[in-house]
Amino acid sequence: MDLSVGEVHLANRRLFTGITRDISDRKAAEANAQRRLNDLAHVSRVATMGAMATALAHEVNQPLTAIISHATACLRLLNAQRPLGTESPPDSLDAQLQDSLAQIARQGERAGEVIRQLRRFVRKSEMEFHDHQLNAVAREVLSLLAHEIRESKAQIEFDLAPGLPDVPMDRVQIEQVVFNLVRNALEAMSAVPEDQRRIWLRTSAFVRDGKAAVGFCVEDRGPGFAGIEPSRLFEPYFTTKASGMGQGLAICRSILEAHEGGISASPADPYGARFQFWLPVARA
Amino acid sequence: MTPPDSGACVYIVDDDDAVRSGLRLLLSSCGLVTQSFDSARAFLDSVAVDALGCLLLDVRMPGISGLELQERMEARGFQLPVILLTGHGDVPMAVRAMKRGAFDFIQKPFNDQYLLDRVQQATQLSVDNAERQRQQQIRRGRLAKLTSREQAVLERLVSGQANKVIASELGISERTVEVHRARVMEKMETRTLAQLIQLMADLQRE
Numbered sequence: 384m385d386l387s388v389g390e391v392h393l394a395n396r397r398l399f400t401g402i403t404r405d406i407s408d409r410k411a412a413e414a415n416a417q418r419r420l421n422d423l424a425h426v427s428r429v430a431t432m433g434a435m436a437t438a439l440a441h442e443v444n445q446p447l448t449a450i451i452s453h454a455t456a457c458l459r460l461l462n463a464q465r466p467l468g469t470e471s472p473p474d475s476l477d478a479q480l481q482d483s484l485a486q487i488a489r490q491g492e493r494a495g496e497v498i499r500q501l502r503r504f505v506r507k508s509e510m511e512f513h514d515h516q517l518n519a520v521a522r523e524v525l526s527l528l529a530h531e532i533r534e535s536k537a538q539i540e541f542d543l544a545p546g547l548p549d550v551p552m553d554r555v556q557i558e559q560v561v562f563n564l565v566r567n568a569l570e571a572m573s574a575v576p577e578d579q580r581r582i583w584l585r586t587s588a589f590v591r592d593g594k595a596a597v598g599f600c601v602e603d604r605g606p607g608f609a610g611i612e613p614s615r616l617f618e619p620y621f622t623t624k625a626s627g628m629g630q631g632l633a634i635c636r637s638i639l640e641a642h643e644g645g646i647s648a649s650p651a652d653p654y655g656a657r658f659q660f661w662l663p664v665a666r667a
Numbered sequence: 668m669t670p671p672d673s674g675a676c677v678y679i680v681d682d683d684d685a686v687r688s689g690l691r692l693l694l695s696s697c698g699l700v701t702q703s704f705d706s707a708r709a710f711l712d713s714v715a716v717d718a719l720g721c722l723l724l725d726v727r728m729p730g731i732s733g734l735e736l737q738e739r740m741e742a743r744g745f746q747l748p749v750i751l752l753t754g755h756g757d758v759p760m761a762v763r764a765m766k767r768g769a770f771d772f773i774q775k776p777f778n779d780q781y782l783l784d785r786v787q788q789a790t791q792l793s794v795d796n797a798e799r800q801r802q803q804q805i806r807r808g809r810l811a812k813l814t815s816r817e818q819a820v821l822e823r824l825v826s827g828q829a830n831k832v833i834a835s836e837l838g839i840s841e842r843t844v845e846v847h848r849a850r851v852m853e854k855m856e857t858r859t860l861a862q863l864i865q866l867m868a869d870l871q872r873e
Contacts, residue, residue, distance in 0.1 A: 441727065445683045447776040448752075452689030455779035459696040488779070495776040614729070640760070667762065 419527055419558075426559045438619035438633065440498050447491050447498075454487040512666070514549035515557075517586050517597050524561040525584075528569075535569045537580035544587045547597050550662045552642060557662070560635045560646075564601045564658050567631065570624070571605030571656060579604060595664040596644070604655040613648035635660070643667060675720035675790050679703035680710045680736065681752070682728045686775075690723060697783055699790075707731035707739075716744050719797055721770065721789035726753040726760060734760065737767055746796060748789035752777070806870055809855050817854070820847040824860065825867045 385406045391398040461481055471477035521543065525532070532539060565582070572580040583602040590596065608616070615621055619633040632646075639646045639660050646660040677699050679690050687703045694701045700720075704710040708731060710722075722740075726733035737749055748770035753760065761772045770789045773782060813821065816837075823833045830848070834841040857863045 444775045445686055449683070449685035449689040451776045452686070452693040452779065456689065456692035456696045459693070463696065491776060492778070499774075643763075667766070 416527060419523075422555055423527070423559055423562055426555050435619065435630070436501050440502050443498055444495065447495050451488050451491040451495075454484045454491065458484045458488065511553050512551040513554065515552050515554050516549055517547055517557075517599060517662070518543045520552075520554065520557055521561055521584060521586060521599060524558050524565060527558075528562065528565055531566065531569055535572070535580060536577045537569055537572060537582050540581065540583045542583065542585040544585075547586060547588050548595070548664050550597050550664050551666050552662060553638075556638045557642070560638055560660060561599060563631045563635055564599075564660075567658070568601050568603035568605065568656070571603050575605060589661075591661060591663075596661045597664065598659055598661040600657060600659040602651045602655060602657040604651070607650050607654055607656050608648070613650070616648050617646065673719065673794050675794050676700045676702055676718065677720050677786055677790065678710065678714060678718070678722045678747070680705075680707055680722065680728075680733075681725035682706060683725070686725070693779060693783070694786065699786065707733070707736035710736065711739065711743075717797075718745070718747055719790075719793050721748045721750060721786055721793060723750050723752055723786070726751050726764070734764060734767075737764065737769065741767065746793065748793055750782075750785055750789055803870065806855070806866060810870065813851060813854055817847050817851050820844060821851050821855075821863075821867075824848060824851070825864055 385404045387402050387404075389400045389402075391400060458481060461477060461484070465471060465477070471481065525539070525541075565584070568582045572582075581604050583600075585600045585602075587598050587600070588595070589598060609623075611623070616623075617632045617636040619630060621633075632648075636646050639662070642662050643666055644660060644662040646658065648656065648658050651657040677694050679687055679694075679701060680703070681687050681690070682705050684705070687705070691701045691703055702714075704713070706728065711731075724733045724736060731739070733751055733753075737751075740747065740749070749764075749768075751761075751764050751769050751772045752775055753772070764772055770792070771785050773785065810818075819837060820833060823836065828836070830841050830844045834844045837844070852858070852863065855863060855866060857866060
């Protein structure tokens with residue numbers, strides 16, 4: 384309940400007015416929106432850990448692969464030098480080198496196993512795929528971002544294709560992607576004069592690689608990529624923001640890959656940035 | 668073990684210098700011939716479509732990705748078996764690669780013996796396939812050298828007709844059928860009717 388009380392002076396009389404309002408609906412809506420934001424924040428944290436583990440796995444597996452293949456190759460070369468069926472004397476240089484090389488390879492494999500376990504541990508808690516309308520997801524995210532959009536003074540233009548097919552998705556994750564892309568677009572225009580801040584959101588249905596897909600596109604009139612190769616933006620730890628972690632777009636990419644879709648960035652016409660992602664209508 | 672003179676080569680495509688050199692050393696320590704490239708583009712620019720051996724391909728690279736290269740190779744008619752290497756091991760990518768006909772999918776860092784075994788098997792497959800195609804080519808050439816009368820006799824022989832039936836169908840003597848039959852066997856380089864039937868079945872299967 385919300386109570387407001389006012390005092391009125393009328394011809395020597397003091398009057399008090401009281402107004403009570405039932406605001407339970409509004410409170411419920413606020414609580415609901417807060418819960419959705421918390422869900423998204425949770426997905427974001429889990430996905431950040433997943434993306435960091437993926438990045439770490441890749442970055443560390445490359446040198447590990449190099450270490451193990453060099454060590455095992457040397458071991459084979461040493462063995463090939465020895466006459467068939469003979470062993471090197473236990474204290475010989477040969478035997479010591481063999482032991483050491485075998486140790487290098489074994490420890491490399493052990494490190495690889497640690498990485499694999501880490502990956503298993505943070506693997507996104509089982510994704511849940513259900514059929515959803517991309518348009519509904521876009522609208523939902525926009526309502527969650529209503530406050531930021533108002534603050535940013537940006538003008539948003541919506542172009543949602545009618546009759547889009549429902550597509551299988553983990554809804555909270557795709558909301559996370561749309562959320563990241565729209566928020567990036569808003570942030571990209573913080574230095575642009577208010578009356579020039581514009582964002583276009585589009586959904587569409589099309590055929591990609593012979594398969595039906597639905598797509599979502601965000602275009603802004605911010606400064607664009609400033610000469611950065613757009614595909615680099617999706618690399619983990621790559622950021623153009625002063626306080627960024629460089630995870631947002633990497634997370635978007637890994638979410639879309641898990642959905643068997645994709646994401647790309649390109650310069651907008653005449654200027655600004657355009658991000659688009661797509662989802663297959665049917666999963667393989 | 669594939670003989671080094673078969674012209675087979677293990678092609679390596681990985682953007683990481685240290686991984687490439689490690690793989691080169693490992694494969695050559697087993698007597699395998701290697702060629703390595705730092706990008707899919709470099710591979711496509713210098714390797715011929717009829718290359719023999721196998722390709723060790725890193726899935727995730729800047730520019731053309733491993734999966735895209737696999738697609739382009741298929742479009743160009745490469746028959747080289749592809750073994751994909753990944754530092755990620757993510758399942759959807761592996762499924763897609765295998766669906767597109769990859770020979771195997773190996774997670775980095777890998778067990779050296781397993782990698783070498785699979786490389787050997789893939790290379791053997793490539794060499795065997797090429798040899799079978801060469802043999803088929805030779806057989807097709809021999810088939811083309813038959814006269815039209817010999818071809819008529821061959822068709823009927825393969826469908827199981829007796830000399831007598833063939834003779835009456837073609838309006839020639841049984842003795843003549845026998846002569847044609849002998850010429851067919853000689854030109855096709857087969858000794859028995861069973862061999863001839865097998866050979867024709869193989870040719871039709873292609």
